Amino acid sequence: xxxxxxxxxxxxxxxxxxxxxxxxxxxxxxxxxxxxxxxxxxxxxxxxxxxxxxxxxxxxxxxxxxxxxxxxxxxxxxxxxxxxxxxxxxxxxxxxxxxxxxxxxxxxxxxxxxxxxxxxxxxxxxxxxxxxxxxxxxxxxxxxxxxxxxxxxxxxxxxxxxxxxxxxxxxxxxxxxxxxxxxxxxxxxxxxxxxxxxxxxxxxxxxxxxxxxxxxxxxxxxxxxxxxxxxxxxxxxxxxxxxxxxxxxxxxxxxxxxxxxxxxxxxxxxxxxxxxxxxxxxxxxxxxxxxxxxxxxxxxxxxxxxxxxxxxxxxxxxxxxxxxxxxxxxxxxxxxxxxxxxxxxxxxxxxxxxxxxxxxxxxxxxxxxxxxxxxxxxxxxxxxxxxxxxxxxxxxxxxxxxxxxxxxxxxxxxxxxxxxxxxxxxxxxxxxxxxxxxxxxxxxxxxxxxxxxxxxxxxxxxxxxxxxx
Numbered sequence: 340x341x342x343x344x345x346x347x348x349x350x351x352x353x354x355x356x357x358x359x360x361x362x363x364x365x366x367x368x369x370x371x372x373x374x375x376x377x378x379x380x381x382x383x384x385x386x387x388x389x390x391x392x393x394x395x396x397x398x399x400x401x402x403x404x405x406x407x408x409x410x411x412x413x414x415x416x417x418x419x420x421x422x423x424x425x426x427x428x429x430x431x432x433x434x435x436x437x438x439x440x441x442x443x444x445x446x447x448x449x450x451x452x453x454x455x456x457x458x459x460x461x462x463x464x465x466x467x468x469x470x471x472x473x474x475x476x477x478x479x480x481x482x483x484x485x486x487x488x489x490x491x492x493x494x495x496x497x498x499x500x501x502x503x504x505x506x507x508x509x510x511x512x513x514x515x516x517x518x519x520x521x522x523x524x525x526x527x528x529x530x531x532x533x534x535x536x537x538x539x540x541x542x543x544x545x546x547x548x549x550x551x552x553x554x555x556x557x558x559x560x561x562x563x564x565x566x567x568x569x570x571x572x573x574x575x576x577x578x579x580x581x582x583x584x585x586x587x588x589x590x591x592x593x594x595x596x597x598x599x600x601x602x603x604x605x606x607x608x609x610x611x612x613x614x615x616x617x618x619x620x621x622x623x624x625x626x627x628x629x630x631x632x633x634x635x636x637x638x639x640x641x642x643x644x645x646x647x648x649x650x651x652x653x654x655x656x657x658x659x660x661x662x663x664x665x666x667x668x669x670x671x672x673x674x675x676x677x678x679x680x681x682x683x684x685x686x687x688x689x690x691x692x693x694x695x696x697x698x699x700x701x702x703x704x705x706x707x708x709x710x711x712x713x714x715x716x717x718x719x720x721x722x723x724x725x726x727x728x729x730x731x732x733x734x735x736x737x738x739x740x741x742x743x744x745x746x747x748x749x750x751x752x753x754x755x756x757x758x759x760x761x762x763x764x765x766x767x768x769x770x771x772x773x774x775x776x777x778x779x780x781x782x783x784x785x786x787x788x789x790x791x792x793x794x795x796x797x798x799x800x801x802x803x804x805x806x807x808x
Contacts, residue, residue, distance in 0.1 A: 506547055506590065508583050514551035522638040529642035529699070536697075541704035543635045544628070545593035550586045553630035557623065557736075567622030568604045568718050576623050589624055598708075600625045600715040602724060603732050617685075619717055619732025629737040632708060637740055639699055644743060645750040650784030651739035660783045664790065667779060672790035674776075680746070683785035684738065685730040687745045689713050692731075695744055712737060742784065749787070753780040767792075 509517065521543065528535060543549055557563065563573035576585050592598040603619035610616050621629065637653070644652065649660040668675070692713075693706060700706060717725045717732065731738040757779065761767050767777045776793030 506587060508547050508586065509551055511551060511555050514548040514555070517548035518552045518634055522634065525635070526638035526642055529639045533643065536699060536701040537639055538701045540635050540700065540702045541593075541708070544631050544705070544708070545590045546631075547586075547590070549631045549634055550590060550627065552634060553627045554582060554586060556630045557626045562620070562734075565606075565620055566604070567620050567625065568602050569622050571623055573623055585624075586627070589627060593628070596704075598628065600628070600712050602716040602718045603735065605717050605719050605732075606734070607720065616733065618734035619738075620734050621715075621736075625712070625715075626736055628708075629712065629735055632705070633737050633740050636700070636705070640740070640744055640747075643699070644747055645754050647753070647780050648743060648747070648750055648782050650782065650786075651743060657783055660781050663781050664788060667781070667790040672777075672779065672792045674791040674793070676789040676791065678787060678789070680785040682730075683746070684733045684742060687730050687742060689729065691748075692741060692745045695748065709737075709741070713741075739784070746782065746785065750780070750782060753778075753789075 525537070529537075558573045558577075566572050566575075576582075589598070601622055603621050603625075606618045606620055607615050608618060641653065649655045649657065649663075664675075689710070693710060696706060696709065712735070713731060714727060716727055719725055731741045761770065761777045770777055771793060774794060776791045778789050778791045780787055780789050
């Protein structure tokens with residue numbers, strides 16, 4: 340690949356692109372070899388040697404044609420023309436010289452094509468970010484599309500003749516299946532390696548398919564008619580703004596890092612017991628972002644949640660928890676300790692919750708977004724604003740998942756006891772002979788029961804022990 344019209348170091352020389360290495364999705368490293376430069380041989384001093392310069396460029400959002408970029412010397416390969424020279428070829432390493440090179444349109448096209456069509460680059464993206472080969476190729480094509488002329492891009496990617504940077508909003512069904520396929524992959528990766536920490540998830544939150552899927556969930560919910568602090572409902576958003584414009588604004592604010600959740604509106608509703616429950620109603624925009632964020636996080640943490648948890652989880656309901664209690668009661672677990680966690684949603688500590696999330700998530704933007712929702716504050720019925728130092732407000736789409744992540748510490752405690760002390764029939768039989776009880780927990784959100792198998796005196800000391808957990 341030579342180009343005699345290119346200008347490197349201010350001189351007319353042929354050069355060839357030796358290698359294009361991917362540093363990340365938008366940054367590439369281009370190694371160029373420039374030939375036909377005469378230079379003295381350091382071994383014999385003859386000036387008739389041919390020098391092959393190998394500088395490299397680190398290009399982020401490749402400059403337009405005609406601009407100059409700074410090159411860095413990596414290697415200088417010299418070929419001596421003197422027949423008696425003991426070293427015909429050798430390599431000289433230097434990092435002191437930093438010339439500048441002019442970017443030509445031809446070089447831009449070569450780099451873009453190498454990124455988009457290189458199987459090695461696609462494979463590296465797929466492995467590093469844990470995505471499929473088509474998804475990685477699509478990401479690289481999107482990066483290359485910004486660097487190629489329109490005609491060149493359309494000829495190379497006939498299946499995507501759209502304007503660079505334009506957002507293609509999928510329909511509801513396509514968005515559902517796209518999100519579903521990604522969730523299945525995330526859940527599988529999390530289940531296969533329970534020590535894996537996921538990074539680069541934030542791009543999924545503002546992915547068009549995830550935002551459309553989140554919008555469908557928010558707009559079809561019974562709470563779509565309930566406004567947040569901005570007094571805007573789903574119907575108001577559709578009629579005054581438009582769905583695609585609204586989602587585009589959310590996507591742009593998330594990509595730019597300018598998205599900030601606003602306060603939730605406090606609503607007090609009566610409970611069946613005669614008490615009241617405080618709800619926090621987010622704005623429509625915050626609900627969409629929370630729904631998209633939940634779609635990304637839920638399949639990962641579902642791989643870690645224990646079977647004893649039934650509240651606010653996919654394909655699980657309160658009737659399943661009741662059926663489990665009936666089953667245990669008919670198999671010698673006759674003593675039942677009922678309990679709930681007082682003001683659970685209001686008292687969840689933010690730091691312990693984020694610490695548990697860091698066991699699985701290393702994407703700082705995801706963690707920062709979760710923290711922003713936790714710290715967004717509350718607007719009381721009187722109109723005054725209150726800080727949220729603890730807790731996650733009931734009424735938010737993300738709150739049940741965050742509560743389950745926090746309460747999974749309780750599930751892990753009982754599960755660890757069960758596996759270590761009551762894991763086999765022999766262990767359980769031995770405990771019964773020694774007057775000790777065997778137990779299992781069944782939890783639905785912040786309400787749980789402990790089913791105990793043992794003597795009549797067994798539940799009482801157990802209850803005192805668990806009360807201080």
